[in-house]
Amino acid sequence: MKFVLDSSALLSGKDFRGELYTTPEALKEVKKIGMTPQLEALFSVRVSITSPSRESINAVKEEAKKTGDVKRLSPTDVGILALAKELSAVVLTDDYSIQNLAKELGLEYRGVAISEIKEKIYWEYRCRGCGKFWEEWYNFCPICGSKLKTSRKR
Numbered sequence: 001m002k003f004v005l006d007s008s009a010l011l012s013g014k015d016f017r018g019e020l021y022t023t024p025e026a027l028k029e030v031k032k033i034g035m036t037p038q039l040e041a042l043f044s045v046r047v048s049i050t051s052p053s054r055e056s057i058n059a060v061k062e063e064a065k066k067t068g069d070v071k072r073l074s075p076t077d078v079g080i081l082a083l084a085k086e087l088s089a090v091v092l093t094d095d096y097s098i099q100n101l102a103k104e105l106g107l108e109y110r111g112v113a114i115s116e117i118k119e120k121i122y123w124e125y126r127c128r129g130c131g132k133f134w135e136e137w138y139n140f141c142p143i144c145g146s147k148l149k150t151s152r153k154r
């Protein structure tokens with residue numbers, strides 16, 4: 001079985017069974033947060049570093065716009081999902097936004113330390129000024145010009 005590991009999965013230092021993949025960007029995040037000789041040894045032996053194609057990245061971004069996850073996902077997160085899509089791999093991550101979108105994309109995912117989310121989460125945006133809810137993100141509320149905040153849709 002193939003797995004794509006995000007930085008949370010890489011940092012766990014666990015040696016998962018199967019073929020392990022990650023992106024150069026996720027590896028860069030791990031280096032920034034705290035690479036250890038043990039991790040470096042594990043990655044060099046066990047993890048293939050691969051970049052997803054431009055098409056897969058765009059497909060993931062489109063899907064993220066629909067669920068409202070797009071503002072919560074970093075380019076690194078998008079890359080992880082795109083690679084998993086391309087390889088038909090299981091995503092290993094503790095990041096809820098990545099898990100949520102994986103589900104949306106029909107990808108299998110597993111949590112590393114904490115249990116996976118069971119339900120799909122949708123996000124909406126609420127104006128801090130007039131309190132109106134918006135389906136889409138705006139930098140400023142189209143009605144009153146205040147900033148929006150992200151909240152979970154019920």
Ligand SMILES: [Zn+2]
Binds near residue numbers: 130142144
């Ligand atoms: Zn407003």
